[in-house]
Amino acid sequence: MKTWSEVAEVQPLASRIITNSITKNRISHAYLIQGERGTGKEEIALLLAKDLFCEDKKGVEPCQQCNACKRIASGNHPDVHWIEPDGLSIKKEQIDQLQKEFSYSGLESNRKVYIIKDADALTTNAANRILKFLEEPSKETTAIMLTENGQSIISTIRSRCQIIDLQPLNAELFRQQLIESGVSEGSARILSALTNNFNEATSWNEDEWFAQARKLMVQLIEMFSTKPADAFLFIHNSWLSHFKERQQLEQGFDLLLLAFKDILYYHLGNETAMIVFTSDNEKLERASMVFSQEKLLSILHAILQAKRKLKQNVHPTLVMEQLTLQIQR
Amino acid sequence: MKFIIQRDQLIASVQDVMKAISSRTAIPILTGMKIEAKQHGITLTGSDSDISIESYIPAEEDGIVHVENIEEGNIVLQAKYFPDIVRKLPEKTVEIEADSNLKVTIRSGKAEFNLNGQDAEEYPHLPKLQTESSFKIPTDLMKSLIKQTVFAVSTMETRPILTGVHLKLENNNLTFTATDSHRLASREIPVPDANIEFPSVVVPGKSLNELNKILDDTEELLEINVTNNQILFRTKHLYFLSRLLDGNYPETSRLIPEQSKTVIHANTKELLHTIDRASLLAKEERNNVVKLVTNDNQFLEITSNSPEVGRVAEEIAVQSIEGEELKISFSSKYMLDALKAIENDEVKIEFTGAMRPFIIRPADGESILQLILPVRTY
Numbered sequence: 154m155k156t157w158s159e160v161a162e163v164q165p166l167a168s169r170i171i172t173n174s175i176t177k178n179r180i181s182h183a184y185l186i187q188g189e190r191g192t193g194k195e196e197i198a199l200l201l202a203k204d205l206f207c208e209d210k211k212g213v214e215p216c217q218q219c220n221a222c223k224r225i226a227s228g229n230h231p232d233v234h235w236i237e238p239d240g241l242s243i244k245k246e247q248i249d250q251l252q253k254e255f256s257y258s259g260l261e262s263n264r265k266v267y268i269i270k271d272a273d274a275l276t277t278n279a280a281n282r283i284l285k286f287l288e289e290p291s292k293e294t295t296a297i298m299l300t301e302n303g304q305s306i307i308s309t310i311r312s313r314c315q316i317i318d319l320q321p322l323n324a325e326l327f328r329q330q331l332i333e334s335g336v337s338e339g340s341a342r343i344l345s346a347l348t349n350n351f352n353e354a355t356s357w358n359e360d361e362w363f364a365q366a367r368k369l370m371v372q373l374i375e376m377f378s379t380k381p382a383d384a385f386l387f388i389h390n391s392w393l394s395h396f397k398e399r400q401q402l403e404q405g406f407d408l409l410l411l412a413f414k415d416i417l418y419y420h421l422g423n424e425t426a427m428i429v430f431t432s433d434n435e436k437l438e439r440a441s442m443v444f445s446q447e448k449l450l451s452i453l454h455a456i457l458q459a460k461r462k463l464k465q466n467v468h469p470t471l472v473m474e475q476l477t478l479q480i481q482r
Numbered sequence: 483m484k485f486i487i488q489r490d491q492l493i494a495s496v497q498d499v500m501k502a503i504s505s506r507t508a509i510p511i512l513t514g515m516k517i518e519a520k521q522h523g524i525t526l527t528g529s530d531s532d533i534s535i536e537s538y539i540p541a542e543e544d545g546i547v548h549v550e551n552i553e554e555g556n557i558v559l560q561a562k563y564f565p566d567i568v569r570k571l572p573e574k575t576v577e578i579e580a581d582s583n584l585k586v587t588i589r590s591g592k593a594e595f596n597l598n599g600q601d602a603e604e605y606p607h608l609p610k611l612q613t614e615s616s617f618k619i620p621t622d623l624m625k626s627l628i629k630q631t632v633f634a635v636s637t638m639e640t641r642p643i644l645t646g647v648h649l650k651l652e653n654n655n656l657t658f659t660a661t662d663s664h665r666l667a668s669r670e671i672p673v674p675d676a677n678i679e680f681p682s683v684v685v686p687g688k689s690l691n692e693l694n695k696i697l698d699d700t701e702e703l704l705e706i707n708v709t710n711n712q713i714l715f716r717t718k719h720l721y722f723l724s725r726l727l728d729g730n731y732p733e734t735s736r737l738i739p740e741q742s743k744t745v746i747h748a749n750t751k752e753l754l755h756t757i758d759r760a761s762l763l764a765k766e767e768r769n770n771v772v773k774l775v776t777n778d779n780q781f782l783e784i785t786s787n788s789p790e791v792g793r794v795a796e797e798i799a800v801q802s803i804e805g806e807e808l809k810i811s812f813s814s815k816y817m818l819d820a821l822k823a824i825e826n827d828e829v830k831i832e833f834t835g836a837m838r839p840f841i842i843r844p845a846d847g848e849s850i851l852q853l854i855l856p857v858r859t860y
Contacts, residue, residue, distance in 0.1 A: 256727055
């Protein structure tokens with residue numbers, strides 16, 4: 154997505170809101186753009202920044218050719234500031250830096266743009282500091298905040314921004330796209346459930362690690378339904394040695410989530426929505442005998458809980474052990 | 483781009499420019515140093531976005547050739563490696579060549595380095611000096627202006643505007659003012675041939691400190707130009723830019739008391755040493771408080787008391803004390819800073835009561851003004 158017309162294909166509403174405010178010269182001092190992974194938050198922020206600095210605009214479209222556009226794209230424009238989480242959260246010191254920036258005049262012009270990525274990662278302290286300059290914006294400053302989870306942004310910030318909601322991507326369309334590019338139908342279904350990013354999906358598809366992860370996930374489900382007593386051993390022997398990094402473990406949880414959701418769908422007869430299994434799979438049938446609907450719901454809850462704990466820095470081994478015990482019970 | 487340059491010249495320029503480059507910067511291109519080759523000379527640029535320094539090496543100066551075989555062009559080189567490479571090269575001359583793929587070759591004698599450069603188009607565009615809207619003052623005067631005011635800027639970021647020095651040029655008078663809201667330092671100098679005016683610009687104190695370090699103590703003229711968002715200083719081959727602080731500087735002229743109740747004339751050095759001695763027992767956490775009491779018409783008593791440590795008292799003879807008797811407490815640190823800024827041998831201190839700010843000026847003129855708020859003690 155490199156132009157507003159391309160954005161309009163995927164996000165018609167958001168692109169209309171923004172292009173209208175550009176043509177009418179009524180750009181808000183702060184935007185909060187919220188949408189899932191791959192919905193184009195960064196692209197929209199980049200386009201908006203280019204629009205503000207481009208020297209040779211054609212209507213609402215930035216030219217992409219001039220010096221300012223090129224430097225914004227490469228992250229070298231001195232008056233466009235990117236703030237990204239340092240580790241897991243955006244720290245107070247980063248906002249202090251930003252605050253210092255605010256008190257200086259711009260380097261090349263008086264216009265300044267601040268783009269805060271993953272704004273939900275702001276610590277409470279940092280968020281409260283940002284408030285101050287959202288409240289009293291200097292005249293030519295635009296703040297753009299991007300988030301996947303708009304609800305976890307404190308309400309005092311939300312109320313001071315123009316909120317732009319991005320539509321979730323059409324998973325069906327994405328799946329078709331993957332199948333066209335040579336991904337098998339089964340894989341395409343899983344990949345489209347896990348990510349919205351085309352490049353990520355195709356690279357996972359070729360990844361040995363990911364294939365192994367899928368195999369392990371199916372094995373674990375089978376283990377739970379046939380020999381639940383051995384599941385704990387399996388976790389230690391195979392699962393944890395495969396999902397080493399925090400990110401990998403998170404992906405493992407995502408896979409488990411999909412699998413248990415499928416079992417629940419099987420119960421409910423909603424077989425078309427199933428992602429991992431096909432309806433005539435005997436493992437699935439066996440699993441659905443073992444887990445009741447109620448049990449499945451509590452398992453799904455437990456997995457979500459485990460994901461949250463992982464984010465809060467609980468030791469990964471302990472999280473996985475606890476989850477296994479909860480599923481066994 | 484291609485040229486052959488004298489290594490000593492290059493080292494000196496690189497060192498100047500490196501002062502502006504910081505390894506921790508948000509914009510990746512600023513970790514580099516820009517090299518621009520023109521037929522008349524080579525320009526090096528470094529920046530951390532707050533300050534930027536350009537150093538110019540003329541191709542030829544006073545009949546001595548510094549740079550030869552110039553092919554025009556520009557490139558950005560990694561500042562992490564370039565200075566060390568230049569310093570350690572074997573020969574007296576260095577050949578630098580950049581091709582269209584941004585590959586840079588540095589040759590000296592038999593040593594050859596191949597470095598990856600970056601596109602100079604990506605580098606921030608710095609404003610150019612406009613001679614018609616600039617004015618000139620001697621470099622050493624600029625240095626003393628900075629030294630006499632910049633110490634008083636605030637170090638706290640709570641009011642960012644106070645971390646800068648306020649510059650004003652009106653009626654051919656240039657005024658520097660700095661305050662952290664507990665004290666104020668200002669100096670005014672005449673600039674006879676300035677044909678521009680600006681009511682208010684605020685230059686970050688940090689930038690002025692850097693400028694002070696980079697300027698030589700000479701009487702050569704320094705050219706100053708104020709644009710919308712930057713201030714530029716230019717000496718013969720050096721070009722220093724700083725961003726300005728945004729916002730309104732508080733009106734300070736009303737803070738300065740016009741009348742006084744007690745006036746003391748004293749020898750600057752003697753007073754400085756006495757207060758310095760008294761401050762030895764003053765405690766930092768209690769604002770380094772010392773107390774001043776007038777005795778008769780000739781003596782001041784300076785005391786400091788820290789119950790845990792002990793007490794110090796010293797009497798000092800002064801030229802004259804006029805007006806009411808006075809007991810006042812103030813921070814010895816602020817007083818020492820203020821007295822050090824006064825170049826004159828004799829100093830005039832004007833008090834308006836123990837709870838009001840007092841001002842310190844050199845005995846002969848009014849161009850320097852230091853104002854200090856007293857400390858309330860019981």
